[in-house]
Amino acid sequence: MALFLDTFINKIDKKGRVSVPAPYRLSLSGLSFQGIIALPSFKNKAIICAGIDWMEKLSQQVGRVDLFSDAHDDLTATLFADAKQLGFDGEGRIILPESLLSHAHIQESAAFVGRGQIFEIWQPEALEKYKIFARKQALEKNRTLSVISDK
Amino acid sequence: MALFLDTFINKIDKKGRVSVPAPYRLSLSGLSFQGIIALPSFKNKAIICAGIDWMEKLSQQVGRVDLFSDAHDDLTATLFADAKQLGFDGEGRIILPESLLSHAHIQESAAFVGRGQIFEIWQPEALEKYKIFARKQALEKNRTLSVISDK
């Protein structure tokens, strides 16, 4: 399974293209689709991204939920309806659609932030503010330590 | 599982390269990624380091937490977002990024400190001060006995 780490800030050019960081591309190599899956985060002004394998796994999990249940409706509407499949060009760039750009308030540059099995794209300054907040939360609720000390 | 012992002080050259101690490299050999994972310590002005296997294990543990929970967000932002993947060159050196160097106030040389399953990188003088403090704390709070008798 892929492991996305670190934070990279890349420019968006006049054509709307932005390089996916090379280490991320390496994690995504060998998949059936050469590119990423991108969908709006409903918790933050950010774009959730992953490889096609992650989406397929998610799809299987959702498949176990009853087709005509409200849960199925909510999940599929949230996860699949707004998900975009963005292919790499020869240089490993993608084009972020207008809907995702405006959702994350991204204009001239984009911050790619690793979250383990997935990664996210943020407006750089918004990400910095969020990181400070998240670290505070993790410390206050003692989250980091319990996971690390856990064998 | 890797075991990192002892302390080594190595120079940082003009290109920002520094040798990872040979015994540490031996502990890390055979892993899928030839290099180290490095992230800022939020407790000390130091850099926490480990092999990719340690990070993968962490990722799996975090993967069990609900993907869209606050706990997942806080943890991944703290653990993965600032973690760097630093590969060895042919001579077993890494390049420490500016962000980590400034976090640990490191300039011309770096101290590698074994901490068991992980190791840390410190500014050498800061490490000496910390060691004295840590030894005092251990004695005062009688930590050695309680931790060892545990389990």
Place this chain on the structure above:
DNA sequence: CATAATATCCCATGATATCCCAAATATATA
């Protein structure tokens, strides 16, 4: 069907990291 808008392909460039070889230093061996 024609035309415009948009995306894709291809190549160029500067900055940076990586590779490769060699010298210097430290550690072990005879």
Place this chain on the structure above:
DNA sequence: TATATATTTGGGATATCATGGGATATTATG
């Protein structure tokens, strides 16, 4: 003490990566 071996350190050559832009192909639209 002298020699051999491993490790750290140094520096030039090479490759990779992010970025930019022209040319071509694809798609949408009137």
